[in-house]
Amino acid sequence: MSRSYPKILRNRKRRIERRLDPERRWSEQPNRMLSASNIHFEMAERERAVNYGGIGAIHLMGQRLGLAEEIDGRVQLLKRHLPYHESDHVLNLAYNALLDGQRLEDIELRRNDETFLAGLGAQRIPDPTTSGDFTRRFDQEAIGDLMEAINRTRQRVWKKQPGGFLSHALIDTDGTMAPTLGECKGGIGLSYKGIWGYAPLIISLANTREVLYVVNRPGNVVSHEGCVPWIDRAIELVRPHAGQITLRGDSDFTLTAQLDGWHSQGIKFIFGMDAHAKVVQLVQALPEEAWKLLERLARYEIATEPRAKAPRIKASIVRFKGYLNKKLVGQSVAELDYQPNKCGRSYRLVVVRKNISVQKGEAVLFEDIKYLFYITNHTDYRAEQVVALANGRCDQENVIEQLKNGVNAMRMPVDDLLSNWAYMAASALAWNLKSWYGLLMPNRRRGLELVQMEFRRFLHAIVLLPAQIVRSGRRIIYRIMGYNRYLKDFFAAWEKLRRMAPA
Structure with missing residues (x-):
């Protein structure tokens, strides 16, 4: 990763602020704002990109925390790993929710995305049917x-x-x-x-x-x-x-x-x-x-002038x-x-x-x-x-x-109480990963903001980032191609996770 990313972020922020400057005085515009017409599409021959570049940061966090090792050490459902481990199945379900998947079938989209697989260093991931079969292996x-x-x-x-x-x-x-x-x-x-x-x-x-x-x-x-x-x-x-x-x-x-x-x-x-x-x-x-x-305690203190209430x-x-x-x-x-009847005091x-x-x-x-x-x-x-x-x-x-x-943990897509329970637990992991990422962010105020966020807003702020995937030596590089106001904190969190000793 180029060490010039703070400069790139500043330039991107400056350009978008220039576009959205509230002080700018517009004259009457003869043309519509959405004026693009001569639009063409081409297939990139060599460059590979995804629209969920933040998944690399979430995966890195899981590695540093030893999540996969904990799952493989405690959950023993597969006699042989041909080719998947238990953690591969669980993380596949959690990442499906983290990538805005609504159903088990949405796993197939990522399974056929070569760039996504390369970004996680995976040859392949379980298909939806295999994922459903895995949940049926669970007992209580x-x-x-x-x-x-x-x-x-x-x-x-x-x-x-x-x-x-x-x-x-x-x-x-x-x-x-x-x-x-x-x-x-x-x-x-x-x-x-x-x-x-x-x-x-x-x-x-x-x-x-x-x-x-x-x-x-x-x-x-x-x-x-x-x-x-x-x-x-x-x-x-x-x-x-x-x-x-x-x-x-x-x-x-x-x-x-x-x-x-x-x-x-x-x-x-x-x-x-x-x-x-x-x-x-x-x-x-x-x-x-x-x-x-x-007297109900005020939920927050008004920092400006109180506004008149709208008519009911x-x-x-x-x-x-x-x-x-x-x-x-x-x-x-x-x-x-x-003193309730069943209490001794x-x-x-x-x-x-x-x-x-x-x-x-x-x-x-x-x-x-x-x-x-x-x-x-x-x-x-x-x-x-x-x-x-x-x-x-x-x-x-x-x-x-x-x-x-948000994470669609209660869709109940498989066949019985226990398998749906396993699906719930794996999908709920996506919600917990969101909280962990916020708690590990160096900027405490911004991290707690992520903790309080709705899941879909978190996806758009942290996970659904357009990124180019590049292999360089033993490194997998995510080159973020867009900009939002959370990217400065995103990179600060990446720096912290990169330096964190693996569990």
């Missing part, structure tokens, strides 16, 4: 081994983070629905909503948005089915690197039989609770002075049409000690009271009260802070959405 133990291999690699990333990185680790747990139209999918179930499919369990780390464990289950199970062993594994994974650990989940995961055990280990938790008759009666007996106004078009239509409307009037918060129960005005058109029909309950063993937070911390778990819904529609 092998899937667990695959996730532990990924987690061993993950810990190497965490060890390279600055001090205080996980001073307060937030482990989120939730279930979701992965519907399928397949008639012959083994292990599917019918959910209470009448949807056929699977019900994956997702355990993620809110600090880095990494998926720690993904567990496939039949579609008819309740959200918390079988979650305790996986939560405990997540705790053991995070504990050596974290100061304090907090578990979060909705009311389905308030497993009162487990709370004392987690508390005795020093694990904190904040779970939602159902508004059943007993706790509602306790709350209604509280004196009015126990309640105080709930939906609200005006609801009033005009006379639709039934529930409008939040105010919120207040209180707390009390509460009491815990802090934080309650949010929502005052709701039920309206029809302009007329107010009646006032309604709704209660939200959060049980926690956090004693050093104010009630408002407990509510804010609990509401922060909502970001896991965004992570789940990215697993579904």
Whole structure:
């Protein structure tokens, strides 16, 4: 790689800024801006290029972290390697997602791309049918081994983070629905909503948005089915690197039989609770002075002048049409000690009271009260802070959405519960690779920006880069041919990875 790339980046940045200069004053243009007409196409005879040059950086990161070695050392599914190793299959599935593949069949595009194969130093990669057959070799133990291999690699990333990185680790747990139209999918179930499919369990780390464990289950199970062993594994994974650990989940995961055990280990938790008759009666007996106004903490500070709010078009239509409307009037918060039946001690129960005005058109029909309950063993937070911390778990819904529609991990393309679970674990690796790349970026602010990005935006910023592939001696050179504002940090990350000692 030429050492002149900083100069090249500056020149490319200068040229695009000149084109997009907001201070430029345009005169009336006689011709359209998109004016190209005399367009010709030719085939390059010698030059070879791809439109996903960032995959080389991701592959280099995996090599430096020892990802392939971990997978091959723990996942033993092939008696002979003719010609592929287990890591070849797993990375093939993960890279398919990283290259914006929507289906297993998209692997065939890369398999027939000689330049892509040369860029990864591969003679060939598994075809879609072979990849599907590989997922069918997994049993539950092998899937667990695959996730532990990924987690061993993950810990190497965490060890390279600055001090205080996980001073307060937030482990989120939730279930979701992965519907399928397949008639012959083994292990599917019918959910209470009448949807056929699977019900994956997702355990993620809110600090880095990494998926720690993904567990496939039949579609008819309740959200918390079988979650305790996986939560405990997540705790053991995070504990050596974290100061304090907090578990979060909705009311389905308030497993009162487990709370004392987690508390005795020093694990904190904040779970939602159902508004059943007993706790509602306790709350209604509280004196009015126990309640105080709930002030939601600002998500960010406005750096400029606050802008006027746009007119609420939906609200005006609801009033005009006379639709039934529930409008939040105010919120207040209180707390009390509460001991669930299966617990040997009491815990802090934080309650949010929502005052709701039920309206029809302009007329107010009646006032309604709704209660939200959060049980926690956090004693050093104010009630408002407990509510804010609990509401922060909502970001896991965004992570789940990215697993579904970003890396397409829940397409369920193969034939039964276990093979689709293996596919999920391999595809979710693509999402984790995104987080690891951001965490290893030298520019901390820009790296955390990548961690928070949606997957598709990350692809366009880091992976989908036009690049020429050149073999020079024992080197594989990616010559980036375009420009975007992340390239300076992209090269800084490459320099860091290049100097990193292999695991």
